[in-house]
Amino acid sequence: MSSEQTPFIAVEGPIGVGKTSLSNKIATHFYFHLLKEIVEENPFLGKFYDNIEEWSFQTEMFFLCNRFKQLEDIEKHYLNEGKPVVSDYHIMKNMIFAKRTLKPEQYKKYEQIFDILTTDLAKPNVMIYIHASLDTLLKRIEKRGREVEQNIQADYLQQLSDDYEAFMNHFEQQNPDIPVIRINGDEVDFIEHQSDLDDILTTIKEHINKGEVIS
Template sequence: MPIPQFITVEGPIGIGKTSLSRAINQRYGYHLLQEIVEENPFLGRFYDNIEEWSFQTEMFFLCNRYKQLADISNLHLKQGHSVVSDYNIFKNTIFAQRTLQKAELDKYLKIYDILTSDMPQSTLIIHLSASVETIMQRIAKRGREIENNIDRNYIRNLSDDYELFFERHRYLHPDVPILQLDGDQLDFVERSEDLEYVFRMIEETMNKEQFEHA
């Protein structure tokens, strides 16, 4: 039996993480894990006033992602079934360090370390990046009401945070392959040839034998 794979797709808001995760699910038959976003009762208020609502927002995401990952670990990965997710749990630290004050951040990171100490680790991380202009266009295109007030500077800072994080991650975890894809050049939602290119890049990054239906 092939070793179960755990692919996580990451990048800033609106970059296409869910679309690509769904495409991988359909192509390879992996179980699809999608993060809970619109169900977060604090998210709309967070975009209106980041400083006031950041801790509640980040704690909601952390607790829900912890429960999701515990479930997929027990119900799928430990049973030999591969999984693709439209987020990686480490994103919590990226957002928290951007939005939380030091006292709250210290508390948050302690809770994060406890909850994630035995979480499943990715066998491949796909990092989607793009310019602020492209990201803002895609956010507008998907038309989520709670995202109407997202600030361009917030997206710019978040994109920079992701780039810095992945630089450190490559250094600290050289055994975990990271596939970076340029969202300014690729539109795997609208262009089928771009999606096929992405699949080829995934298969070249990992062993093709691993891409059997889970």
């Protein structure tokens, strides 16, 4: 089985929407390797939420370098060996955040580095996009209680959510061969309701079977 055929699912959406929770459940159900993004280990993140303009470039570069290394390792040790993977992020999210937070001259440099690093990286063959209202996102952020996220401003989170929606619409247009499973986080609760989770898992299985990615 080539790396292109090996199931590689990416779960995306704005902060607090439940990406890691769903990725964990997918990994457990299908016996996939779980790739989790590095968040709290970023030494600049707390400073970033206090002063976005001052610390945005350092924060985004840390995330980019670490995610690049993670995906490089995943391709080598899992996908190329025919071992399925589910990730709680897609590396293209870096461009969503960078475009929102970096100054134009910083963004131009960042984009050049991003293009160089990601040109040959493995791409997911199924994308899951979870979206939710601002109220839902704020409640979930408060509930999980990450200290570095407590200073996130509501307007920044709303802008980020809008950016994700625009990005996913563009992603679908540019990648018609990669199915996107959209989940409304205001209406679907895959943590509290098993039936909601079962519906998602069934949809995932249909997509990866349709692509002859899994038997």
